[in-house]
Amino acid sequence: MDGHDRLLAAFLAGELNPAGARRWDEHLLVCERCWRAVREDRAGRQAAQVLRQPAPPGLADRVTFAVEMAAARTAAQRPARPGSRSRRRGRHDRRLRWRLAGAGAVAAGLVITLLVVLLPGGRQAGSVPAAVAAVARYAQVIPPPTGEQHPQHAAPVQVGRPVTVTAGGQRIVLRTWRLGTTEAVVAVSSHPFPMPVHAHGVSGRGMAWSARLGRLGLYCLNGQTSELVAAPVPAAELAALAARLPLA
């Protein structure tokens, strides 16, 4: 690109001073080559703009969830050294801590909530695979069922939109279903969900397993497409609940 073309690019970008722009306007009236360049530039820009497309509706949820998971993972991996640092903290740190206490309370609440899910009993950090922990994290907001939990006549109703996440290297689609007063998350992945250390194999169901994670029951059917159902119901009811939900 020579100096003439650089000036033309600056003209097209609106970066010339008024006098320079006026000279180019006059030049374009007599120079066919430059006029063609201007028209092609504008046509190319207009063409490229047709590629604009709004972000998919669930993408913000997915990104938010992935970042929350990363934050919870970081908090869980941070070594706890109770008492060792507090003695060394100075007066300034204590004042700062008080000032931040109010703002931090909400954040701490979230982290604690996450840790309750990710670290049931506070000692099982390594026993919950990331993909399973992600599903449990997503399902933790499900309220406990009230009244008749999942009556025979009730049909499953999808709640909200599906959310896609990637955890533990596997892509997972999460859907929330309501059956009567019971809500459940159904996670579907093309990869099998790893079995947590304290899970139990389900007899007669091949690669199926069930587990308890806090108040959540987990029921997994691994296969060509793997499904993991998470719901705040007793483990004994999970298989029956899963049988009534659209899994794939």
Add this chain to the structure above:
Amino acid sequence: MGADHRVFLDATLPYLDVVWQVARQAAGEGQDPEDLVQETYLRAYAGFGSYRGGSTRAWLAAICLNAARSQARRRRRRPWEVPAPALLDVLPWPRADGGDGAGDVADVVIAGLDAAEVSRCLGLLPEPQRVCIVLMDVAGYTAREAAQALGCPRGTVLARVHRGRRKLAVLLAEAGVSHGRP
């Protein structure tokens, strides 16, 4: 990592749409743009503690482009380094003869814009020009932001985007002639 994730999300989620525009064009074959957006935000969150300000949009774009490249390397594919085909070398650029078709390139392009064809032709441009067009014309970055994201002078960005637009227009006009005219 360890920055307050809500502060991070407040600062970056408003730019989800522009990151999506970049990711859609930067994602290589077999690469899901939504996965690339998620990877971009996770990388950005990991680096947020050391982020020193400036244009957040440009920062996110740079991360997205780097993530696309590293994912492509992992797949042993090089989607951003596909050379322009020989077609670009033999196209009259600009048409020296001023003959048929030379004067109506813009008209042909504007008359029949088709997103799939635009995307295909955009993929034929050399990487530097393609990236500049994606940042400025598709994602709406300013030349200054694009320069910051790419780590090159603003004048270079303007020159690349100008040449890229013209080549894109010519390629589309060629496609329009070959597909839409006898």
